[in-house]
Amino acid sequence: MNALVVLLISVLALVAGYWLYARSINRTVLQPDDKKATPAKMYMDGVDFTPANRNVLFGYQFKSIAALGPILGPIIAVQWGWLPALLWIVLGTFFIGWVQDYSSIIMGVREEGQSFGALSYRLISPRSRTVLITFIYFYLWLIMGSFGVQVGFNLLTNPAVPLGAIIVILVGLLAGQMTYKWKQDIILTSVVTVVLSFVGIWVGTQPFAQNLFASILGVAGGKASPVLFLQVTQAKFIGSLLVVIICYFGAVLPIWRWAQPINYVSFWIVFLGILGGIIGLLLWRPGMGDFPAYRTFNVAGLGPLWPMLFVTIACGAISGWHSLVSSSGTARQLEKETDALYVGGGAMFLEMIFATVAFLTATVAFGSYNGYVQAGGGAAAARVFSVGLATFMNQWGLDKTFGTAYGSIFLTLMALTIMYLVVRFMRVASSEALGDAFPPIRNVHVGTVIALALTLALIWLVPFLQIWAVFGAANQLMASLALLLITLWLMSKGKQYLWTLIPFAFMFITTIGALLYKAYEAFFINLPKTADPVANKIANVGEFTAAQVIIGAVALVLVGAALFLAWDGLKALQRGRASAPVAAKA
Amino acid sequence: MPPIPVDVFYPVPEGWGLCQACEMLLTRADLGQAPPQRGLEELPPEWQADFQRLSALIFDMAGRYRERILIRVYDPRSLQGIFKAVRYGVRRYPTFVVAGRTKIAGWDQAALTQAVERAGVVAVGG
Numbered sequence: 001m002n003a004l005v006v007l008l009i010s011v012l013a014l015v016a017g018y019w020l021y022a023r024s025i026n027r028t029v030l031q032p033d034d035k036k037a038t039p040a041k042m043y044m045d046g047v048d049f050t051p052a053n054r055n056v057l058f059g060y061q062f063k064s065i066a067a068l069g070p071i072l073g074p075i076i077a078v079q080w081g082w083l084p085a086l087l088w089i090v091l092g093t094f095f096i097g098w099v100q101d102y103s104s105i106i107m108g109v110r111e112e113g114q115s116f117g118a119l120s121y122r123l124i125s126p127r128s129r130t131v132l133i134t135f136i137y138f139y140l141w142l143i144m145g146s147f148g149v150q151v152g153f154n155l156l157t158n159p160a161v162p163l164g165a166i167i168v169i170l171v172g173l174l175a176g177q178m179t180y181k182w183k184q185d186i187i188l189t190s191v192v193t194v195v196l197s198f199v200g201i202w203v204g205t206q207p208f209a210q211n212l213f214a215s216i217l218g219v220a221g222g223k224a225s226p227v228l229f230l231q232v233t234q235a236k237f238i239g240s241l242l243v244v245i246i247c248y249f250g251a252v253l254p255i256w257r258w259a260q261p262i263n264y265v266s267f268w269i270v271f272l273g274i275l276g277g278i279i280g281l282l283l284w285r286p287g288m289g290d291f292p293a294y295r296t297f298n299v300a301g302l303g304p305l306w307p308m309l310f311v312t313i314a315c316g317a318i319s320g321w322h323s324l325v326s327s328s329g330t331a332r333q334l335e336k337e338t339d340a341l342y343v344g345g346g347a348m349f350l351e352m353i354f355a356t357v358a359f360l361t362a363t364v365a366f367g368s369y370n371g372y373v374q375a376g377g378g379a380a381a382a383r384v385f386s387v388g389l390a391t392f393m394n395q396w397g398l399d400k401t402f403g404t405a406y407g408s409i410f411l412t413l414m415a416l417t418i419m420y421l422v423v424r425f426m427r428v429a430s431s432e433a434l435g436d437a438f439p440p441i442r443n444v445h446v447g448t449v450i451a452l453a454l455t456l457a458l459i460w461l462v463p464f465l466q467i468w469a470v471f472g473a474a475n476q477l478m479a480s481l482a483l484l485l486i487t488l489w490l491m492s493k494g495k496q497y498l499w500t501l502i503p504f505a506f507m508f509i510t511t512i513g514a515l516l517y518k519a520y521e522a523f524f525i526n527l528p529k530t531a532d533p534v535a536n537k538i539a540n541v542g543e544f545t546a547a548q549v550i551i552g553a554v555a556l557v558l559v560g561a562a563l564f565l566a567w568d569g570l571k572a573l574q575r576g577r578a579s580a581p582v583a584a585k586a
Numbered sequence: 587m588p589p590i591p592v593d594v595f596y597p598v599p600e601g602w603g604l605c606q607a608c609e610m611l612l613t614r615a616d617l618g619q620a621p622p623q624r625g626l627e628e629l630p631p632e633w634q635a636d637f638q639r640l641s642a643l644i645f646d647m648a649g650r651y652r653e654r655i656l657i658r659v660y661d662p663r664s665l666q667g668i669f670k671a672v673r674y675g676v677r678r679y680p681t682f683v684v685a686g687r688t689k690i691a692g693w694d695q696a697a698l699t700q701a702v703e704r705a706g707v708v709a710v711g712g
Contacts, residue, residue, distance in 0.1 A: 053658065056666065179597060180630055185677045186597060186662040254628040264663050271665070 001082075002287050003364045010090060010356040014349045017094040022102065022345045029496050030106050032337035039112050040333050051335040054342055060333075061347040064325045065101070066354050068147060068415055069315025069475075071385055074359035076378035076468060077312045080305050081294035082363045088309055089359060092317025093352040096503040100479060102344035103486040103500060104323040108331025109340065111489075131561045135477065138554055140422045142471035144451075145458030147415040149467065150382035152240030152459060155408040157225070157233075158383075159213035160205045160401060162242065165409050167200025168269070169246065172262030180256050194268045205405045230543045232460050240459050243419070244452040250420030251427060251448045259420045266413035273389060273410045278357060280392030281364075289367040301379070301465035303521060307513035311472035316355025318507065320478020322348065327482070361388025379464050382411045426451035462547040466518070470555055473514040477562050480508040484569045512562055515555045522552030589656040590705045592647065593683040595676045596640055598661045640680055643695060647702070650709045655702060 026032065040051040052060070077085040156162050175193040178184040203209060211220070218225040218234035225233035232240075250259045302308050315321065326344050334340060362381075365388035366372045376383040389410070390403030398406075427447035435442045441450065458467065483504035490497035526548045529536040538544045626634060644657055660667035662676065670676075674683050678691040688701040703709075 056664075059664065059666070180633060183679075186679075187668065187671055187677070190663075190668065256629050256633075267663075 002285060003281055003360050004285050006086065006356060006360060006363075007281075007353075009086070010353050013090045013094055014352065017098060018341075018345055018349050021094065022098055022341055025099075025499060026102075026341045026345075029490075029499070030103070032106065032340055034336045034338050036337055038109050038334045038337060039331065040335060042112070043332075052333040054335065054339040057330060057333055057335075057339065057343045058347055061101075061325065061330050061343050062350055064329070065315065065319070065322045065347060066351050067315070067418055068150075068382075068411065069319060069321070070351055070355040071358040071411070071414075072146075072150065072381040072468070073313035073316050073472065074355050075362040075381040075384050076302070076465070077309055078291075078359065078362045078372070079299045079302065079378045080296065080309055081292050082288060082359070083293040084305055084309055085313060085359060086356075088313050089317050089352060089355050092310070092313070093348060096479075096483075096507065097318040097322075097352065098345040098348040099500060099503055100318060100320075100482050100486070101322045101326050101348045102341055103490075104326035104482055105331050105334065105340045105344040106337070107486055107489050108327040109334055109337060110493075131564050135474065135558065135561045137426075138557060139471070139474045139478070140425055141454060141458065142467055142474060142554070143422055144419060144426075144455040145462065145467045146464065146471050147419055148240060148243050148455055148459040149464040150380075151412050151415045152243040153236045153464075154376060154380040154383040155386065155412050156239035156242050157217060157219075157235040158404070158408060159210045159217055159219065160405040161408045161412070162204070162213050162216075162239075163209045164201035164204025164405050165242075165412050167203065168197045168265060168409055168413065169262055171196045171200060172265045173258065174261075175265050176257055176261030179261065190264075190268065193265050197265055197269060201406050201409055202402060205399075205401050230460055230540055240456060243416075243459075244456060246416055247419050247423050247455075248448055248452060250416065251423040251451075252444055259417065262413070263417045266410075266417060269406075270410050270414060273393075273406060274354075274357070276396070276398065277361075277389045277392040280395035280398075281357070281360060284392065284395040286364040286367070288363050289371075291363050291369045291372065295369070299378075301463065302469055303514075303517050307510040307517065308469060310507075310510045311469060311476050311514040313355070314472045314475040314479075316351060316358070318476070318479050318503075320475050320480070320482055323478065323482030358385060361385050361392070365389075365391040382408070382415075386411060423448060423451045423455075426454070458550070461543055462550055466522075466547065466551045469514065470518055470551055470558070473511050473518065473555070474558055476507055476511040476514070477558055480504060480511055480562070481565055483507060484565070488569070488572055508562070508566065512559060515559045515562070519552045519555040519559065522548040522555065527552075587654075587706075589654055590685050590702065590707050591656045591658060592702065593670065593674075593686075594640070594644065594657060594659045594680055595662055595667065595671055595674075595683070596637075596659060596680040597663055598637075598659065639693070643693075643698075647698075651702065651707050652710045654707045654710070 038051070074085055074089060077088070156165065171193050174196070175189055178189040178192070179186065214220040217238055225235035227233050228237050250262075253259075297305050299305075299308070302312060310317075330343060334343065362372055362384050366375055372384060375387045386404050386407030389407035390398070390400050393403045393406075394400045427444065427450075430450060431442045431447050440446050483500055487497050487500045487504055490500060527545065529538060530541050530545055533541050533544075626637060629637070644659070647655065648657060660670050662668055662671040662679070674681070674689055676683075676689075676691070680693070682690045682698050682701070684690070684698070684701040685705040688704070690697045690701055
């Protein structure tokens with residue numbers, strides 16, 4: 001199939017989904033009313049509750065939901081074949097994705113901007129909040145692990161990448177200095193720092209820089225990087241160490257000094273990269289070659305198509321992460337109720353297009369399935385994306401070595417902006433939870449180092465695909481909770497709820513199925529293999545055992561959280577049925 | 587009469603401009619202040635003071651002219667903000683552009699009031 005046909009399918013799904021299905025639900029069920037004051041107007045405080053123009057809010061919503069998830073998920077999932085992955089991206093968005101994002105906003109607006117936790121406390125049960133926070137701890141740890149592996153093991157291990165990444169970070173610091181200390185014009189600051197960033201990326205691809213980093217990474221002369229411990233090579237060790245050092249500064253320095261200006265420079269790099277990639281794709285219009293529409297039901301490292309495909313692609317089809325942003329963040333800034341569909345539904349459909357472009361980097365850029373595997377396959381999804389993007393940009397003449405380094409730095413920066421904040425969260429959380437029993441943990445540096453040590457443990461011990469599958473399942477568990485909350489809320493208001501109940505049931509059963517499968521795989525398929533490590537090609541029994549125990553245990557904790565929520569939710573549904581207004585209908 | 591637009595250009599403190607979803611978690615889990623507040627407190631003191639001053643000025647104008655003006659704050663670091671800043675030639679912050687014509691750079695509140703009233707806006711009760 002040609003890439004343009006795939007893009008056309010996505011655009012048609014957008015048109016049909018947004019203008020027909022979503023607008024119909026909007027008009028007949030939720031019936032937004034501009035005469036009703038939104039929380040942004042009622043409680044305007046200039047900080048949390050602030051009315052925002054719908055275009056600005058659309059930008060915030062899209063920026064918040066479109067991170068690494070919609071890029072990596074589709075690239076990993078094409079291992080089942082391109083057709084199941086594409087169908088899930090399109091149909092998942094069409095029937096579930098926008099439903100969750102848009103309804104979360106409307107629910108947040110009508111409930112006066114109450115937080116997700118507060119709503120679950122009121123609509124489900126008090127302990128659901130505790131379950132939610134437990135879930136969040138594990139979820140963020142999995143984010144650190146999955147993004148950390150991709151950046152530290154697959155992007156920074158290319159000798160053409162580390163110097164460019166370091167220069168872009170230094171240029172970001174310059175942007176902060178120019179803005180906040182020297183008070184320079186931001187247009188000038190933008191031009192200077194973006195140009196310097198591109199020069200930095202180019203310098204990093206020059207032979208002297210590549211040779212230098214090839215020596216540091218232990219790959220000089222094209223030889224394989226030596227293994228230092230477990231299965232961590234010198235290159236992976238340096239790459240992961242770079243990640244934690246950058247995250248350390250991002251977590252302990254003031255936001256204006258490190259994270260914010262680096263993110264600002266990154267924004268331009270990412271924006272221009274997406275633009276360049278799409279232009280290249282449109283000029284090239286490649287086909288999928290021999291990339292199979294359907295390859296296999298069971299993918300090694302991931303598992304069976306159902307349920308694992310539906311948690312492997314989360315962002316890009318449906319993601320619980322979005323409900324957090326929609327229900328409390330966006331809902332508190334909505335100027336008019338009628339903006340909700342444009343902001344929530346529109347941003348989700350646009351993310352579907354973004355995911356489709358990522359899907360195409362895996363399926364068309366290499367001309368064959370074998371090419372995709374040789375570029376790294378699902379286990380090195382970030383590398384596949386950066387090489388794929390470079391191939392697209394090469395169509396309008398950009399040098400491929402530069403393009404690959406550019407694509408790698410683009411993804412590295414996207415991942416790091418999230419990782420700084422996750423480390424901050426882990427630090428605050430550990431301080432709150434353990435500060436009384438262990439006062440040193442209240443120290444900013446101690447808390448940060450502990451969070452980063454946990455991250456390194458995950459990166460070094462657990463294979464990426466296992467982390468990603470459980471991370472995706474955790475994400476979809478959040479989506480199930482959001483859809484359950486929305487269904488309960490619709491019932492309590494006497495509105496039609498089948499259009500959210502069916503997606504909830506599907507997501508909930510699928511998520512539980514995925515988590516149980518991962519726990520079963522870890523404890524009953526993989527662990528017994530340690531009895532004969534030679535026959536099962538297990539290089540290090542201790543590492544393999546630790547990885548299976550970690551993944552299996554996390555999956556079981558998440559199943560426990562899901563079952564608590566389901567039990568309390570079921571009781572709430574029964575309460576809702578008993579007390580719902582007469583007009584309530586399925 | 588439609589409201590007169592007053593466009594304000596200022597680099598808004600962004601405690602949460604990095605990844606809104608991540609920052610949201612802190613607040614939702616009751617483990618920190620509201621992200622924008624935290625972002626503000628991490629700024630250098632002179633920026634904190636300037637932001638408070640700008641907030642007070644905007645709230646004052648909103649109170650005085652109510653629905654007769656439409657105040658829009660543009661961060662020149664956003665895509666829309668940088669295009670508008672180029673269009674109006676904004677080089678200092680804050681800069682106010684009244685009715686798409688009159689540009690006031692800096693903190694000259696008297697000039698701002700004059701520009702708004704010259705655009706035909708009368709203060710509520712005035």
